[in-house]
Amino acid sequence: MRSLLIFFGIFAFIGTVCFFLGVYLLFNTMEKNSSWVEANGSISGFDGETPVIAFDYNGNEVTFRSNFSSSDMRAGDEVVVYFPPDNPQEAEIKSFFSQWFLPIFLFAFGLVFEAVGVIGGAKQLKRVNAKRDLFTHGKGRKTLVPIADVIVDGSFKVNGRSPFVIVCQYHDAVSNKVFEFKSDYIWYNPAELLKDKKEMDVYVDPNDLTRYYMDTSFLPKKA
Structure with a gap:
């Protein structure tokens, strides 16, 4: 992160x-x-x-x-x-x-690079803060959420490669809305390691279900 x-x-x-x-x-x-x-x-x-x-x-x-x-x-x-x-x-x-x-x-080059950096950095900072508060500090509500898919995030590339993302879907009975939770970037295809796993641990903010952290610590790190 x-x-x-x-x-x-x-x-x-x-x-x-x-x-x-x-x-x-x-x-x-x-x-x-x-x-x-x-x-x-x-x-x-x-x-x-x-x-x-x-x-x-x-x-x-x-x-x-x-x-x-x-x-x-x-x-x-x-x-x-x-x-x-x-x-x-x-x-x-x-x-x-x-x-x-x-x-x-x-001017144009700088504007584009600055926008990418600021927007991407803000999103990543939000993820870092969510992990710290909800997972590390234990303030999140641990929820088992079904795995819906493993996708490639083509919107982001490093050295011509795009990361994999685990996608889970959660139906909130109170609001009758389906929330989509995505993992942090994974730089290899985790599908084989997930074949016997149907659900993921997701730590959600009880007051804001759009704020969450998906625990992927069980996955091996890429060499």
Whole structure:
């Protein structure tokens, strides 16, 4: 359980760093667009794979090596550049891709990773707390619940593999509702070990049947 918490925590950390870096770059690009000067330039040549750009500013020719390049760039191609008025040597090529691709990519990538980490981590933390309170501290009501199925949780993968989950179904006569209880992730198929077992020990919160912990400690750990 805790290893999954660490896993989702790493996801959330990477996502948060990328998200805020993307936000910073977005605002930085907007600031450049509002305060930098624009000029027409051309590709005067290449330094290896790096295009060398030349443009005229106040009657003087300025050249710089661009951090942005693409396979279709050719010597003599015209480009739009922009630069801080007091330091034209810091000029950059001005195009949608060179300006916005990296900030938008980092923003979107970070948002997705952060969401996966936070949502997955919250679910896993809920499981950890349920095990601690209901099983370890003995506050849960032990209930024998029939095994309904053993499934593969395809929504989660590590190194291309998805874990197995034991599914039990419990009919609550008071509410006349069927509750589905799922085990923690099992990284091998436990079906053979369950062939003579019809029920699982599930520790439920008497006040909230959606809060539970299924005891799978009898299963051997994967080598």
